[in-house]
Amino acid sequence: MTEILPLNQIPAADVERLLDAAFGADRHRRTAYKLRAGTKAIPALSFAAVDDGALIGTLQSWPVVLETPSGERAPLTLVGPVAVLPALQRGGIGRMLMTHMLTVADAGAADALMMIGDPEYYGRFFGFTADSTGGWHLPGPFERHRLLARTSRAGGVPSAGVIGPDIGGIA
Ligand SMILES: CC(C)(COP(=O)(O)OP(=O)(O)OC[C@H]1O[C@@H](n2cnc3c(N)ncnc32)[C@H](O)[C@@H]1OP(=O)(O)O)[C@@H](O)C(=O)NCCC(=O)NCCS
Numbered sequence: 001m002t003e004i005l006p007l008n009q010i011p012a013a014d015v016e017r018l019l020d021a022a023f024g025a026d027r028h029r030r031t032a033y034k035l036r037a038g039t040k041a042i043p044a045l046s047f048a049a050v051d052d053g054a055l056i057g058t059l060q061s062w063p064v065v066l067e068t069p070s071g072e073r074a075p076l077t078l079v080g081p082v083a084v085l086p087a088l089q090r091g092g093i094g095r096m097l098m099t100h101m102l103t104v105a106d107a108g109a110a111d112a113l114m115m116i117g118d119p120e121y122y123g124r125f126f127g128f129t130a131d132s133t134g135g136w137h138l139p140g141p142f143e144r145h146r147l148l149a150r151t152s153r154a155g156g157v158p159s160a161g162v163i164g165p166d167i168g169g170i171a
Contacts, residue, residue: 005050007047023081035165040062041060045110047100057085059098064077066162066163067164076112077114098126112151123148137162139163
């Protein structure tokens with residue numbers, strides 16, 4: 001049976017091995033890694049899927065900040081990577097991890113989520129869209145239609161600015 005556990009209960013080396021299997025060992029060059037450089041994954045929003053003691057999926061979330069041209073700083077939560085062991089993909093594990101994280105987020109842990117991901121997956125199942133991210137900039141290349149957000153913050157999130165790591169953000 002698959003259970004969802006806090007990610008910090010899993011040895012870091014096991015998580016890295018799974019991420020290499022899902023994304024390839026060159027994944028560190030991706031823009032998402034620049035976004036979170038120097039931060040630590042948010043324990044309350046990072047999870048592992050474990051089946052009979054074996055790690056089969058992970059989801060990590062990170063503190064980032066959107067800085068507007070006028071210097072306003074809006075904290076956001078970067079979701080991802082979401083990764084499932086290749087042999088077990090398309091079996092509902094990604095959805096289990098995302099649903100669990102969103103339940104915790106919507107209960108008060110985070111009100112402004114962002115990610116770089118496929119809208120065909122993260123829009124269809126989880127309500128992420130690129131509708132409000134057209135004025136956001138990142139510290140590296142990305143496909144604009146894959147820059148997604150899901151927010152419920154009162155007053156909204158700024159429509160323009162640069163996103164980077166929130167060093168000293170939520171530990
Ligand atoms: C993307 C990923 C996390 C999805 O998790 P999963 O457990 O494989 O998928 P689920 O079982 O939750 O969802 C399956 C459904 O989503 C669809 N789906 C899965 N990945 C998709 C994608 N990248 N784009 C569009 N649809 C996708 C499937 O077609 C399936 O739809 P169906 O039910 O109509 O057949 C997983 O496949 C993975 O680790 N992929 C490699 C790494 C990656 O690309 N991660 C995403 C970027 S952060």
